[in-house]
Amino acid sequence: MERSSTGIALIGSGRMGSFHGETVSRRLPGAHLAAVADPAPGAAAALAGSLGADRAYTDTADVWADPAVAAVVIAAPARFHADLVVAAARSGKAVFCEKPMALTLADADRAVDAARAAGVPLQIGFNRRFAPDWAAARALFANDRIGTPRLIRSLTRDPGGFDPARVPPDTIFRETLIHDFDTLRFLNPGAAAVEVYAVADALVEPGWRDRGLLDTAVVTVRFDNGAIGVAEACFEASYGYDVRGEVLGSRGMATMGDGRRTGMTYSGAGGRLIETARGDQELFAGAYTAELAAFVESVRAGRPSDPESHRTAASGEDARAALAIALAAAESVRAGRPVAVGK
Amino acid sequence: MERSSTGIALIGSGRMGSFHGETVSRRLPGAHLAAVADPAPGAAAALAGSLGADRAYTDTADVWADPAVAAVVIAAPARFHADLVVAAARSGKAVFCEKPMALTLADADRAVDAARAAGVPLQIGFNRRFAPDWAAARALFANDRIGTPRLIRSLTRDPGGFDPARVPPDTIFRETLIHDFDTLRFLNPGAAAVEVYAVADALVEPGWRDRGLLDTAVVTVRFDNGAIGVAEACFEASYGYDVRGEVLGSRGMATMGDGRRTGMTYSGAGGRLIETARGDQELFAGAYTAELAAFVESVRAGRPSDPESHRTAASGEDARAALAIALAAAESVRAGRPVAVGK
Amino acid sequence: MERSSTGIALIGSGRMGSFHGETVSRRLPGAHLAAVADPAPGAAAALAGSLGADRAYTDTADVWADPAVAAVVIAAPARFHADLVVAAARSGKAVFCEKPMALTLADADRAVDAARAAGVPLQIGFNRRFAPDWAAARALFANDRIGTPRLIRSLTRDPGGFDPARVPPDTIFRETLIHDFDTLRFLNPGAAAVEVYAVADALVEPGWRDRGLLDTAVVTVRFDNGAIGVAEACFEASYGYDVRGEVLGSRGMATMGDGRRTGMTYSGAGGRLIETARGDQELFAGAYTAELAAFVESVRAGRPSDPESHRTAASGEDARAALAIALAAAESVRAGRPVAVGK
Amino acid sequence: MERSSTGIALIGSGRMGSFHGETVSRRLPGAHLAAVADPAPGAAAALAGSLGADRAYTDTADVWADPAVAAVVIAAPARFHADLVVAAARSGKAVFCEKPMALTLADADRAVDAARAAGVPLQIGFNRRFAPDWAAARALFANDRIGTPRLIRSLTRDPGGFDPARVPPDTIFRETLIHDFDTLRFLNPGAAAVEVYAVADALVEPGWRDRGLLDTAVVTVRFDNGAIGVAEACFEASYGYDVRGEVLGSRGMATMGDGRRTGMTYSGAGGRLIETARGDQELFAGAYTAELAAFVESVRAGRPSDPESHRTAASGEDARAALAIALAAAESVRAGRPVAVGK
Numbered sequence A, B, C, D: 001m002e003r004s005s006t007g008i009a010l011i012g013s014g015r016m017g018s019f020h021g022e023t024v025s026r027r028l029p030g031a032h033l034a035a036v037a038d039p040a041p042g043a044a045a046a047l048a049g050s051l052g053a054d055r056a057y058t059d060t061a062d063v064w065a066d067p068a069v070a071a072v073v074i075a076a077p078a079r080f081h082a083d084l085v086v087a088a089a090r091s092g093k094a095v096f097c098e099k100p101m102a103l104t105l106a107d108a109d110r111a112v113d114a115a116r117a118a119g120v121p122l123q124i125g126f127n128r129r130f131a132p133d134w135a136a137a138r139a140l141f142a143n144d145r146i147g148t149p150r151l152i153r154s155l156t157r158d159p160g161g162f163d164p165a166r167v168p169p170d171t172i173f174r175e176t177l178i179h180d181f182d183t184l185r186f187l188n189p190g191a192a193a194v195e196v197y198a199v200a201d202a203l204v205e206p207g208w209r210d211r212g213l214l215d216t217a218v219v220t221v222r223f224d225n226g227a228i229g230v231a232e233a234c235f236e237a238s239y240g241y242d243v244r245g246e247v248l249g250s251r252g253m254a255t256m257g258d259g260r261r262t263g264m265t266y267s268g269a270g271g272r273l274i275e276t277a278r279g280d281q282e283l284f285a286g287a288y289t290a291e292l293a294a295f296v297e298s299v300r301a302g303r304p305s306d307p308e309s310h311r312t313a314a315s316g317e318d319a320r321a322a323l324a325i326a327l328a329a330a331e332s333v334r335a336g337r338p339v340a341v342g343k
Helices: A015-026 A043-051 A060-065 A079-091 A105-118 A132-142 A171-186 A206-211 A285-303 A316-335 B015-028 B043-052 B060-065 B078-090 B107-119 B132-142 B171-186 B205-209 B285-301 B316-335 C015-026 C044-049 C058-067 C078-090 C105-118 C132-141 C171-186 C208-213 C284-299 C318-334 D015-027 D043-051 D060-065 D079-092 D106-116 D131-143 D169-185 D206-211 D285-301 D316-335
Strands: A005-010 A031-037 A055-057 A071-074 A094-097 A122-124 A149-157 A193-201 A218-222 A228-235 A243-250 A254-258 A265-268 A271-274 B006-011 B029-037 B053-057 B072-075 B094-097 B122-124 B149-157 B195-202 B216-223 B230-235 B240-248 B251-256 B264-269 B271-274 C006-011 C031-037 C055-057 C071-074 C092-096 C122-124 C148-159 C195-199 C216-222 C228-234 C244-249 C252-256 C265-268 C270-274 D004-009 D031-039 D055-059 D072-073 D092-097 D123-124 D149-157 D195-202 D216-223 D228-234 D243-250 D252-256 D265-268 D270-272
Touching: A005 A015, A005 A285, A005 C208, A005 C216, A015 A031, A015 A043, A031 A043, A043 A055, A055 A060, A055 A254, A055 B264, A060 A079, A060 C055, A071 A285, A071 C006, A079 A094, A079 A105, A094 A285, A105 A122, A105 A316, A122 A285, A122 A316, A132 A171, A132 A243, A132 A254, A149 D216, A149 D228, A171 A218, A171 A228, A171 A316, A171 C148, A171 D243, A193 D216, A218 A316, A218 D149, A218 D216, A218 D228, A228 A265, A228 D216, A228 D228, A265 D015, A271 B251, B006 B015, B006 B060, B006 B285, B015 B029, B015 B043, B015 B072, B015 B285, B029 B043, B029 B060, B043 B053, B053 B060, B060 B078, B072 B078, B072 B285, B072 C105, B078 B094, B078 C122, B094 B285, B107 B122, B107 B316, B122 B285, B122 B316, B132 B171, B132 B240, B132 B251, B149 B171, B149 C216, B149 C228, B149 D092, B171 B195, B171 B230, B171 B316, B195 B316, B195 C195, B195 C216, B216 B316, B216 C195, B230 C148, B230 C216, B230 C228, B240 C006, B264 D015, C006 C015, C015 C031, C015 C044, C015 C071, C015 D072, C031 C044, C031 C058, C044 C055, C055 C058, C055 D216, C058 C078, C071 C078, C071 C284, C078 C092, C078 C105, C078 C265, C092 C195, C092 C265, C092 C284, C105 C122, C105 C318, C122 C228, C122 C284, C132 C171, C132 C244, C132 C252, C148 D252, C171 C195, C171 C216, C171 C228, C171 C318, C195 C318, C252 D106, C284 D092, D004 D060, D004 D285, D015 D031, D015 D216, D015 D285, D031 D043, D031 D060, D043 D055, D043 D270, D060 D079, D072 D079, D072 D285, D079 D092, D092 D285, D106 D123, D106 D316, D123 D316, D131 D169, D131 D243, D131 D252, D149 D169, D149 D285, D169 D195, D169 D216, D169 D228, D169 D316, D195 D316, D216 D316
Parallel strands: A005 A031, A005 A071, A031 A055, A071 A094, A094 A122, A149 A228, B006 B029, B006 B072, B029 B053, B072 B094, B094 B122, B149 B230, C006 C031, C006 C071, C031 C055, C071 C092, C092 C122, C148 C228, D004 D031, D004 D072, D031 D055, D072 D092, D092 D123, D149 D228
Antiparallel strands: A149 A243, A193 A218, A218 A228, A243 A254, A254 B264, A265 A271, A265 B251, A271 C270, B149 B240, B195 B216, B216 B230, B240 B251, B264 B271, B271 D270, C148 C244, C195 C216, C216 C228, C244 C252, C252 D265, C265 C270, C265 D252, D149 D243, D195 D216, D216 D228, D243 D252, D265 D270
């Protein structure tokens, strides 16, 4: 028998919200877009109309009260994430929250506690865990093909074109590199970050350096098993969107990410040319669908957040651990020295 | 508003039928599996049950009569394809038919004529057209990046493990290489094949050579624009399933297909290791979904088969043209000389 | 102790002659350029001067008589090759001859017989055997990593810019594809070609088709062990000089050749860009040196041509076997049918 | 006319000395091995015999006095390098010195000053500058394809098998990573390193951690043009010897190094397999020859060390600058904080 469809409410109708909404309504059999919520007048209604969502709300209280909503996808601005997770969990909704789940460790704790208390699934949008290269690398640990990790690397480069006036301080750590911090942890299963040293600067927009913009950063992370991680980000790469990873262990190395748009190669008068991906929604299209499919599965299974299992999906605890690294990195830049990762 | 769902009946519940059925029921929003039909007692019911199809039939007449069925996916044995296309078209159903659409040119003409007369869409399962590498290569023609094709190549290698007793003569041409013949045409838009020379042998199973088995073949195809194509197939490659293509034109070259399972690369004591795909449903998972998604779109649009447009989806006319090459190739092996492609 | 230097005479001071001369005088410790010979007035003297050769001759008889010359490198026009090999061998000189060694099987036999009778080394300039990819592929046979070859491929594409008025008939078979025919044999050790079918046309210079120009060709070669080879050539590839090979056997596949200039990859606003090689002397620089180094070694060792050993260097017998395929290919184009390879 | 041969004396007959000696005597036309010097009884004579050197010395004073020696290649233990450079320069010999040129900045200054005062060429063995990928990356700066560097990376991984008892403290910085520090500078022309932060540990041989072994390290280097460099090393990679580089600039990115032994790829039952290089003398065979060929050219040209030109060959000033980074990195590990690069 065909299984019944899971009703999902989308909270936030911006760039990521629209994309997640499209995934739910068009690429995710087994789920449907029950509602869209956004406080901006007309925004929710417009997106709900184009995606065929059942309802549009401007007040999230209506989402919490809607019995057709089994789960929420939170894609509001980052500063609202933790409160939204708490409210959604308290109303018994399963929660998928875009990264970062919170901006402080205290808020992260509140979010994790709320989901745990309510017994609802809580999954964070660390999408790379669902990208085929990263999933395949992680699977190597199961056969001991990597051994003990020694050197781990993760990098994120955006295609540029950002508005420096709209980049809050610490964005590069809390919103960009937090992906890489999670990847370092994903490629070093069971280990905990202990100390961080970060170097960051305004190299893309040097004129904004005095206003505190940080658009390029390198972060060294020491783990309690000795492994040394390096996370690196830049807000502008001329060639597009670029995400790569690598783990060197005592038995072998895995490398991930090549940024190609397809496997087709063109050779012409100028040499050999390979088209590169120009954005996250292109490079990680499959991963974005896969992470929501996994979320829908956990909603159907009624599984709450389980911090112990080393499953692919990122838990609230994973989000908190990545945030702790991000906060230490930001502090390291301010202090100009290595900083211990907060407990 | 959410668009209504297109009811699709699956005809044939074997390996490809099951896979297409799964795609329709689980990976294809906008469509649902309205029915499964298979003459084998219990086969349709079993697959319908596991996939949540609404109905199961043993007689295709019930499919033709079912008003909930707007379109059919034909995945029965090849010898029934043409008759099924004709019957489905006459009952007004849109038709997606696995390759080969027919085994003779006369049957191919019947199928094409029936779809045209009924004004229903007719799409053939040449899935590579929907694989990203191949689609990207074809797109290069639009910008004149390739120029006039001179040398074109397409190859298919299966991972082996076939039962030689179950391989009818000409299978390698009519069921395997027909993909490559279509690819040669896809990479040489607007040109027609004029002459074929084929060499084929039983190299995987030499003991079956005397019984007419052909498991390895190389086919040279001359086109009316001068381009020379080479299609190559082998039923066993130790490393898995391998499909590649290449077109060299006056302005540039495109190469397609690398057979990797993912972009992850492992380096260990034995060197660098890359996992290779082990089957078509793995290597072309996305293409199989994309071709059915395109079919559903054409059903919704009510577009009939349009042989003139150089769209991605393969038409009945495309299927006939590939079949003509396959038949000439088989004849070339028997005659030991080049053979003109039938009109 | 430093070993004494081998005196080499260069015969022919054209494009390949100059390059081989440079290799001998500048990149080949253990040998020196004892003489340059060319009938064109002043040509030998000019090249000898720039390369520091000891002597310049316009008459090859002077080379044969020169006691300082232990070995010759023949890089004269192809129609003189066989006579030069015979004369050099008779005078007791070791012989390195550019491909093709001869233009008829009778001439090939004369050349081979002369070297054998004189007991001098005879090596032919099939340089790919010394390119790292090809040598590594061949080495796989020693460990049975390939198994029995089934499908073999070799292609050569030149960067274009040729003068159609100066391309004699059959050039594509006797001077270009003869490399690929040798490669097919190199990748199918111990097997003999039995039948050839060739398709060829003037696709780069269609205006010269009526004058018999063949600038693009595909040749299917059947071997006595069942393996099917495909050799392909085109006189113009927009992206440069391209040589690739592949052998699929019962146990595994080897692929050779990627045409990159270096391993450096550039990514910029236009995507990812890889520089491609623009000529044979660039792509095979190392192989050209390695083949002459091997020749010098055989001169020092005093080993005559040994057709039995499956060594890397191509013997006169190898050259004859490749020529037999080339002649059959040319005949196949004229006859429009498969042609048996001459004994 | 053939140019006269440059007489070179090799100082040190260990692993690198033997290899450089072989290069001089067998792969470097235009030069010959005039002498080998080594204080160990019999060592110089043995190597001189096998390589055909003219003379063997146990006392370097004999080298300085030998008029047949125009240049020296210093491959003695690192702690003797600076004194040997000074003595060789004072006796008017051109100097090629293996890295590191010195172990202290004062010694580096002495060496540079001696070469400058004597007006002799001084070249340091930073071989990657002569490897094709790195040279091609550097060439991109000439056309402004890179723009202003933002993120630079260089890594070195050895294949393991070292004896921890024989690894002095700071070896990873002064003998291994010094290559990478030079590469960071080579990929950031004209910029100077200002601050370094290093993390290092005994991860390959944890049992030796207490004795001060450092076998794995990550070093962050800030440059005065804002660029951030990361140098990384590990003394053991299961898959072999691995050297890679990358520079991301405002206009584009170059990546270098893929560690393949050849371009041949094998596909078999285990997937796709690529042989990896197992040592520096294999991976950088061509670069080792090219750097000595460049040195011989500078000896012939009589050019002294020119620190201003951004030529490929590394000068004494380049060696000093890389040493300053290495010393700061070692200090950073001891102090647990970022350290300014010494002037």
